[in-house]
Amino acid sequence: xxxxxxxxxxxxxxxxxxxxxxxxxxxxxxxxxxxxxxxxxxxxxxxxxxxxxxxxxxxxxxxxxxxxxxxxxxxxxxxxxxxxxxxxxxxxxxxxxxxxxxxxxxxxxxxxxxxxxxxxxxxxxxxxxxxxxxxxxxxxxxxxxxxxxxxxxxxxxxxxxxxxxxxxxxxxxxxxxxxxxxxxxxxxxxxxxxxxxxxxxxxxxxxxxxxxxxxxxxxxxxxxxxxxxxxxxxxxxxxxxxxxxxxxxxxxxxxxxxxxxxxxxxxxxxxxxxxxxxxxxxxxxxxxxxxxxxxxxxxxxxxxxxxxxxxxxxxxxxxxxxxxxxxxxxxxxxxxxxxxxxxxxxxxxxxxxx
Amino acid sequence: xxxxxxxxxxxxxxxxxxxxxxxxxxxxxxxxxxxxxxxxxxxxxxxxxxxxxxxxxxxxxxxxxxxxxxxxxxxxxxxxxxxxxxxxxxxxxxxxxxxxxxxxxxxxxxxxxxxxxxxxxxxxxxxxxxxxxxxxxxxxxxxxxxxxxxxxxxxxxxxxxxxxxxxxxxxxxxxxxxxxxxxxxxxxxxxxxxxxxxxxxxxxxxxxxxxxxxxxxxxxxxxxxxxxxxxxxxxxxxxxxxxxxxxxxxxxxxxxxxxxxxxxxxxxxxxxxxxxxxxxxxxxxxxxxxxxxxxxxxxxxxxxxxxxxxxxxxxxxxxxxxxx
Numbered sequence: 106x107x108x109x110x111x112x113x114x115x116x117x118x119x120x121x122x123x124x125x126x127x128x129x130x131x132x133x134x135x136x137x138x139x140x141x142x143x144x145x146x147x148x149x150x151x152x153x154x155x156x157x158x159x160x161x162x163x164x165x166x167x168x169x170x171x172x173x174x175x176x177x178x179x180x181x182x183x184x185x186x187x188x189x190x191x192x193x194x195x196x197x198x199x200x201x202x203x204x205x206x207x208x209x210x211x212x213x214x215x216x217x218x219x220x221x222x223x224x225x226x227x228x229x230x231x232x233x234x235x236x237x238x239x240x241x242x243x244x245x246x247x248x249x250x251x252x253x254x255x256x257x258x259x260x261x262x263x264x265x266x267x268x269x270x271x272x273x274x275x276x277x278x279x280x281x282x283x284x285x286x287x288x289x290x291x292x293x294x295x296x297x298x299x300x301x302x303x304x305x306x307x308x309x310x311x312x313x314x315x316x317x318x319x320x321x322x323x324x325x326x327x328x329x330x331x332x333x334x335x336x337x338x339x340x341x342x343x344x345x346x347x348x349x350x351x352x353x354x355x356x357x358x359x360x361x362x363x364x365x366x367x368x369x370x371x372x373x374x375x376x377x378x379x380x381x382x383x384x385x386x387x388x389x390x391x392x393x394x395x396x397x398x399x400x401x402x403x404x405x406x407x408x409x410x411x412x413x414x415x416x417x418x419x420x421x422x423x424x425x426x427x428x429x430x431x432x433x434x435x436x437x438x439x440x441x442x443x444x445x446x447x448x449x450x451x452x453x454x455x456x457x458x459x
Numbered sequence: 460x461x462x463x464x465x466x467x468x469x470x471x472x473x474x475x476x477x478x479x480x481x482x483x484x485x486x487x488x489x490x491x492x493x494x495x496x497x498x499x500x501x502x503x504x505x506x507x508x509x510x511x512x513x514x515x516x517x518x519x520x521x522x523x524x525x526x527x528x529x530x531x532x533x534x535x536x537x538x539x540x541x542x543x544x545x546x547x548x549x550x551x552x553x554x555x556x557x558x559x560x561x562x563x564x565x566x567x568x569x570x571x572x573x574x575x576x577x578x579x580x581x582x583x584x585x586x587x588x589x590x591x592x593x594x595x596x597x598x599x600x601x602x603x604x605x606x607x608x609x610x611x612x613x614x615x616x617x618x619x620x621x622x623x624x625x626x627x628x629x630x631x632x633x634x635x636x637x638x639x640x641x642x643x644x645x646x647x648x649x650x651x652x653x654x655x656x657x658x659x660x661x662x663x664x665x666x667x668x669x670x671x672x673x674x675x676x677x678x679x680x681x682x683x684x685x686x687x688x689x690x691x692x693x694x695x696x697x698x699x700x701x702x703x704x705x706x707x708x709x710x711x712x713x714x715x716x717x718x719x720x721x722x723x724x725x726x727x728x729x730x731x732x733x734x735x736x737x738x739x740x741x742x743x744x745x746x747x748x749x750x751x752x753x754x755x756x757x758x759x760x761x762x763x764x765x766x767x768x769x770x771x772x773x774x775x776x777x778x779x780x781x782x783x
Contacts, residue, residue, distance in 0.1 A: 187531065187553075206523065207519075207523075210523075210568065210571075210572065210575070211572070211575065214565065214568045214569070214572065215565075217523075217568065218527075218561070218564050218565060218568055221523065221527045221564070222527070222564075225527065225529050229531075288505070291505070293501060293502075293505055294502060294505075297498040297501055297502055300494060300498060301490055301494065301495070301498065304490055304491065304494070329501065333497075397466045397467035397470060398466065399470065400470055400473060400474050400477070401470070401474065402474055402477075402478075404478065404481075405502075406481070406485075406499070406502060407495070407498040407499065407502055408481045408482075408484055408485040408490065408495070409477070409478065409481040411481075411490075412477050412480050412481040412484060413474075413477045413481075416473070416476075416477055416480075423473060426466070426469065426470075427470070430466045430470075
């Protein structure tokens with residue numbers, strides 16, 4: 106089946122966010138194939154409202170058709186969900202997984218509540234959809250627990266490129282982590298390891314790149330940094346531009362991800378693509394994303410993490426082997442390869458009964 | 460999306476090396492002890508409860524899920540008209556239902572939050588209690604310095620022979636920890652027996668023996684219950700603080716099957732004092748325990764056939780028993 110139009114629905118579209126950037130990229134690929142594509146959102150965002158429409162506007166902008174496919178990005182609860190459930194067009198879910206509510210409940214009860222609602226919504230959506238495209242096998246297996254739905258695993262593409270200008274590595278040995286400041290990403294574990302590592306490498310630095318709007322958790326982290334006297338060693342950059350992000354990767358010595366939950370983990374692959382050795386904690390979809398191209402640790406106690414980082418920073422042969430393996434792995438997630446997998450997944454929908 | 464196996468093997472072996480190194484660092488006093496304690500406490504504080512495999516977490520999660528009330532009212536109906544009517548009513552009243560159900564859900568979360576806090580407080584209390592017990596002893600660095608005068612020491616021949624005799628009827632796994640006497644371990648490699656040694660000291664070039672390079676406590680933590688047919692405790696009896704010895708004994712006995720043969724090897728306190736001098740004896744009070752104390756402790760654990768053997772040179776002693 107060839108689709109005339111494929112419209113995407115997303116709770117809200119944020120540029121610089123993995124799901125937001127992915128939604129825009131999918132639209133770009135659809136338009137390249139002359140397939141009409143609009144983005145509808147549950148809540149409009151000031152920065153992207155000129156390229157999105159509220160879901161209620163769909164009636165006026167499009168016409169129901171058997172050759173129209175709706176793609177819904179599932180990552181949180183949204184008013185879009187009920188609207189989509191009432192539509193008659195074929196539906197494909199793109200499942201990015203949810204942060205387990207129990208990892209957020211001590212920090213933001215309302216958000217945890219919202220995620221529980223999202224889990225309920227997902228059950229209904231899974232019954233209504235023909236297929237679900239999942240970022241990882243981990244996500245597909247979570248979805249399969251809800252019932253019978255055809256799933257297809259298509260990872261996210263890695264689009265980051267080296268900046269034109271030359272970036273020199275930082276003079277100080279630097280640990281980098283990229284991700285929204287959220288409790289499931291366990292920033293405190295990296296900070297704790299850095300406190301130990303400083304007793305061996307006094308000039309070690311840590312840079313955290315990502316949105317800091319989760320205020321209760323961010324405030325705890327800044328207090329922890331002060332308590333451990335690491336103010337001169339730890340930096341929270343907030344959100345940065347694509348070029349700045351690439352520079353962060355290029356100037357660091359090691360990328361460290363200790364998240365308790367990741368549905369995929371784009372920054373792990375971005376780090377690999379830009380030649381940064383990766384140490385990651387074995388949780389959720391992380392081992393699948395990391396593959397055999399980095400150090401996967403089962404124990405992230407401060408001593409273990411500090412020892413691992415020190416080893417990567419001081420053992421040049423190990424670091425080189427990790428970089429080579431990482432670059433090889435990141436190549437698998439090229440845009441063209443992922444785009445062809447997405448088209449293959451949505452075109453296969455004609456095989457399933459509506 | 461598979462990687463060359465060589466990379467996987469290589470990185471896995473590096474991680475194993477790092478784990479060993481981290482374990483040594485954690486116990487050797489290489490990092491400031493106070494900083495380690497602060498960090499460990501902070502680390503455990505935010506470790507997801509699910510990772511600590513506590514049943515209470517699942518119960519709380521169950522309550523949370525049950526407290527969620529779905530605002531979307533079902534509209535199934537036998538007739539199409541009925542479905543349409545129900546659908547219209549649902550659309551009209553959705554805002555109201557959502558308002559009510561959200562409040563119920565929030566109430567559920569507010570009920571479970573204190574349970575989570577209570578659970579976290581109990582865990583924290585337990586950790587603090589353990590830390591307090593340990594803090595009654597001299598700090599790790601000082602302890603290591605004071606104990607430097609103690610050598611691994613080989614057992615006297617008469618005591619070795621007693622142990623071999625005591626273990627001769629044992630069939631199954633025998634654990635020797637944590638100052639492993641290789642000759643003794645070798646003499647316990649009989650048909651039907653599977654003796655192995657666990658200890659933090661490196662013992663290279665003994666491929667004929669099953670040796671594990673880790674701390675006794677860590678090993679006992681992961682060992683399944685009632686999996687041992689025999690247990691030989693040595694080394695730790697001379698070095699660990701009183702509380703640590705009592706905890707290790709309790710943990711070790713939990714790993715022994717009923718009928719297991721227990722052997723405890725002790726340096727006799729007078730000889731131990733000669734080796735370390737009065738400073739060590741004063742500051743490392745509570746070790747080694749007298750054979751009579753071990754007899755008392757084993758009796759309290761309902762062990763039977765308890766026997767004490769002293770070495771001919773009066774340097775050490777054995778306490779043997781059978782666990783009920």
